[in-house]
Amino acid sequence: MALVQNLPTTRFGRMxxxxxxxxxxxxxxxxxxxxxxxxxxxSLTTGASDASVADLIRASFSEDAVIxxxxxxxxxxxxxxxxxxxxxxxxxxxxxxxxxxxxFRNPLADPGLVGVSAGAxxxxxxxxxxxxxxxGPVVALFGIYxxxxxxxxxxxxxxxxxxxxATRRGQTSVATMLLAGIALGALAGAFSGVLVYMANDNQLxxxxxxxxxxxxxxxxxxxxxxxxxxxxxxxxxxFLAKGLNxxxxxxxxxxxxxxxxxxxxxxxxxxxxxxxxxxxxxxGGIGFIGIVVPHLLRLSIGPDHxxxxxxxxxxxxxxLLLADAVSRTIVAPAxxxxxxxxAAVGAPFFLWILLRRRGVLDL
Amino acid sequence: xxxxxxxxxxxxxxQILYGIDFAARAGEVTAIVGPNGSGKSTFLKALSxxxxxxxxxxxxxxxxxxxxxxxxxxxxxxxxxxxxxxxPFTVREILRLGLLGGRSGVPVRDLETLPERALTKVDLxxxxxxxxxxxxxxxxxxxxxxxxxxxxxQPVVDGTSRFLFLDEPVSSLDVxxxxxxxxxARDYARRGGGVIAVLHDLNLTAMFADEVMxxxxxxxxxxxxxxxxxxxxxxxxxxxxxxxxxxxxxSGVPFVLPQSVA
Numbered sequence: 001m002a003l004v005q006n007l008p009t010t011r012f013g014r015m016x017x018x019x020x021x022x023x024x025x026x027x028x029x030x031x032x033x034x035x036x037x038x039x040x041x042x043s044l045t046t047g048a049s050d051a052s053v054a055d056l057i058r059a060s061f062s063e064d065a066v067i068x069x070x071x072x073x074x075x076x077x078x079x080x081x082x083x084x085x086x087x088x089x090x091x092x093x094x095x096x097x098x099x100x101x102x103x104f105r106n107p108l109a110d111p112g113l114v115g116v117s118a119g120a121x122x123x124x125x126x127x128x129x130x131x132x133x134x135x136g137p138v139v140a141l142f143g144i145y146x147x148x149x150x151x152x153x154x155x156x157x158x159x160x161x162x163x164x165x166a167t168r169r170g171q172t173s174v175a176t177m178l179l180a181g182i183a184l185g186a187l188a189g190a191f192s193g194v195l196v197y198m199a200n201d202n203q204l205x206x207x208x209x210x211x212x213x214x215x216x217x218x219x220x221x222x223x224x225x226x227x228x229x230x231x232x233x234x235x236x237x238x239f240l241a242k243g244l245n246x247x248x249x250x251x252x253x254x255x256x257x258x259x260x261x262x263x264x265x266x267x268x269x270x271x272x273x274x275x276x277x278x279x280x281x282x283x284g285g286i287g288f289i290g291i292v293v294p295h296l297l298r299l300s301i302g303p304d305h306x307x308x309x310x311x312x313x314x315x316x317x318x319x320l321l322l323a324d325a326v327s328r329t330i331v332a333p334a335x336x337x338x339x340x341x342x343a344a345v346g347a348p349f350f351l352w353i354l355l356r357r358r359g360v361l362d363l
Numbered sequence: 364x365x366x367x368x369x370x371x372x373x374x375x376x377x378q379i380l381y382g383i384d385f386a387a388r389a390g391e392v393t394a395i396v397g398p399n400g401s402g403k404s405t406f407l408k409a410l411s412x413x414x415x416x417x418x419x420x421x422x423x424x425x426x427x428x429x430x431x432x433x434x435x436x437x438x439x440x441x442x443x444x445x446x447x448x449x450x451p452f453t454v455r456e457i458l459r460l461g462l463l464g465g466r467s468g469v470p471v472r473d474l475e476t477l478p479e480r481a482l483t484k485v486d487l488x489x490x491x492x493x494x495x496x497x498x499x500x501x502x503x504x505x506x507x508x509x510x511x512x513x514x515x516x517q518p519v520v521d522g523t524s525r526f527l528f529l530d531e532p533v534s535s536l537d538v539x540x541x542x543x544x545x546x547x548a549r550d551y552a553r554r555g556g557g558v559i560a561v562l563h564d565l566n567l568t569a570m571f572a573d574e575v576m577x578x579x580x581x582x583x584x585x586x587x588x589x590x591x592x593x594x595x596x597x598x599x600x601x602x603x604x605x606x607x608x609x610x611x612x613x614s615g616v617p618f619v620l621p622q623s624v625a
Contacts, residue, residue, distance in 0.1 A: 017475075018492030019455030105449040246460055248450050252413045253443055257514065258436025258464035303450030 025307025032314035082218040092275035094316020097290020102244035112287035114181025118188035120280040123154025152277030213339020233275035241305035288346020370418040389524030394572035437466035440514035461513030468517030481509035518556025
């Protein structure tokens, strides 16, 4: 608390008022933006091959330096799309976590924990397994967008159901939400199991790798499919910020403050489903980014969504890129699926939050 | 002016309000009293637009049902009985939520200092940097009142009077702060705004209310000035408790002591 009360004088000599963390929020966002730039550059220069970005830049500005076609391909076609995808998905997962937590008014809501990712996964698996047969027309109609769209629909259905079950008269019960999430996740898992059972050998290999969560298959085509959906969802986030702040007081109080609560909830649910759906479609289940990132940020800049949402996007992107770097190097030359890395770090973190907050949960 | 005609509310198939007619004027503190479960908080929730109700509710000449949330937010602010926060907001951040709609009615240059002024009003000067969740129940209730005041700081804006809806505003306060809060309500009314307060304390009601509506089993049992409503017969009938209403020697304000039970 001392931290909040004695905020330092800013460089402009103006004393920040007590309890005002907006300057800190802006500082953290600027810092995280810089961090993301460095992490991206670091990611671009590390990998199994020794292709160097410095060489590439030199080659594009000067006639003398030559860069091999192989290195050019490695940087432009392998590393760069992987970084872009990592940034998009890290931002999408962290922001959807923060938005869900604001919507459900509790810090334990996470798309992965409450079945939204499983629902999105079911949508994606349907396309992978049935895309050549029963769902052929869908694939023919939507092309590369069929997979992220199906995942979006699965995520949307789960989120809507979850909200219906867990919220009574504008109040959300944490226990009901987590338990309903388990049930919905299990249900989606059961249907997914049926589809996996029906899959042929080729599809099975795709499914296994996809299910563990990985950025390994990043291509510009995948970015073209999932990118626009994720970007749209992220663009909606700033419009949700003030409303989510008011929602912390409860639905009725938010309404009294002039927030169109129903519209806010609808937008938030669609944005979460879109971001999670598109992410799951291209990279499988990458867990815990959505719960770790907003929680860490709330500890430093507080729960104001005007700062929390952009900061979550930046930190989520950086953390996922770092996790990806770990997954690429820890068992090199092989690769560990990134979902394993994020779960190995995220699950203990989640337990830690549970222990810290046990007193205030109605569990 | 707020007018309600024949307001009926049913919750879960059970009827709570059986056609309430009600009016609250600007410049007055209107108290809603009644026993537990009589429907007074339900009625305030219907007025606030939280509950689906039949009948007619008109605020400043406009039908509440067709009003957008942000339009209603410029005409009235609502203090709930209790607010549970899920995230660690500071007191200042809570008060800023009151400024969300931008209808406080103060010049932009004064907005920055409005939280401090509101906190001073509710006797919590210097609390802006504290975490809301670390405060006591009574302090939290006063922070919420300060937030509500921020929302409609000026009682009159563009010739339209605004209202405070207070649901048991003094329920968890010590006696000093009960008086502080009721003085704020009275002051708001004196300056041209309106106040509708659900109150449990009949003595504070007698002291501060200009108009009282007594609710009993979902119906209006009595309405009028405190002296007219707080009588032996009404209280015995509504509260099922034989109390004798006293009068203060000088001003004749009614008071009710539990010791007077017959």
